[in-house]
Amino acid sequence: MKHRSRKIYGVFYMPVDRKNCPAVIFSHGFNGTNVDFAxxxxYLAGNGVGAYCFDFCGGSVNSKSDLKTSEMSLFTEKEDLCAVIDMIKDRDDVDRDNIFLFGSSQGGLVTALVTEDYIDEIKGILLLFPAFCVTDNWTATFPKIDSIPDTYEFWDVTLGRVFFESIHGYNVFEHIGNFHKNVLIFQGDQDEIATLEYGEKAAKLYPHARMEVFPGEEHGFSEAGNKKVADMTFKFVKENS
Structure with a gap:
């Protein structure tokens, strides 16, 4: 699909011979791709629930969508997810009253921000170790606007000035919490990147949020942890549809 003159690559996973089914839109984390949630x-498609996984524009060195990583920001990713939601809700084989969002790490932060603008359209959200820490961390790294470089290498990814400048001093918690439907947050108690305290702070802002803490899991779950997340995602969809 295309929006704002850029292409978004994505993959549908739809139940066989099932129309008007609930659907989950998956948003990957920093330097991830659609494959992360295959x-x-x-699993969802095999149980009657549709899914769509896509690559954020500039969201990864392996992205099949447009833009360079140096052109990506939280807000270009927000635009991408909004465009995906608008596309999904107009499909004949999707129940537009039962669209769910699932976001991981930075994609979890983007999902939370987007949901505030789509409260009526989204039935529930699931956040996997959401990186609500991103803006605090980078503002601390570059405390002054004039200290931000034109490009910066992070985890082998070249980021541009737009990424840091657009979130400088941005308080995430002032921009989430109005979504009044169910929210499920998956969090590892050994996560040293998106720490428990950030997830707990977010959970307190939402009227109907629950946090599931996974003992021993870090930022990136084990195979067993991921399988449990997949099963809990399916149950969440069924309970809220």
Whole structure:
């Protein structure tokens, strides 16, 4: 699909011979791709729930969507997810009253921000170790606007000035919490990147949020942890549809 003159690559996972089914839109984390949630999506499709996984524009060195990583920001990713939601809700084989969002790490932060603008359209959200820490971390790294470089290498990804400048001093918690439907947050108690305290702070802002803490899991779950997340995602969809 295309929006704002850029292409978004995505993959549908739909139940066989099932129309008007609930659907989950998966948003990957920093330097991730749509493939990160192939297992989750296949599991859902096999149980009557549709799924769509896509690559954020500039969201990864392996992205099949447009833009360079140096052109990406939280807000270009927000635009991408909004465009995906608008596309999904107009499909004949999707129940537009039962669209769910699932976001991982930075994609979890983007999902939370987007949901505030789509409260009526989204039935529930699931956040996997959401990186609500991103803006605090980068503002601390570059405390002054004039200290932000034109490009910066992070985890082998070249980021541009737009990424840091657009979130400088941005308080995430002032921009989430109005979504009044169910929210499920998956969090590892050994996560040293998106720490428990950030997830707990977010959970307190939502009227109907629950946090599931996974003992021993870090930022990136084990195979067993991921399988549990897939099963809990399916149950969440069924309970809220």
């Amino acid at each position: 297992m989750n999506s296949e």
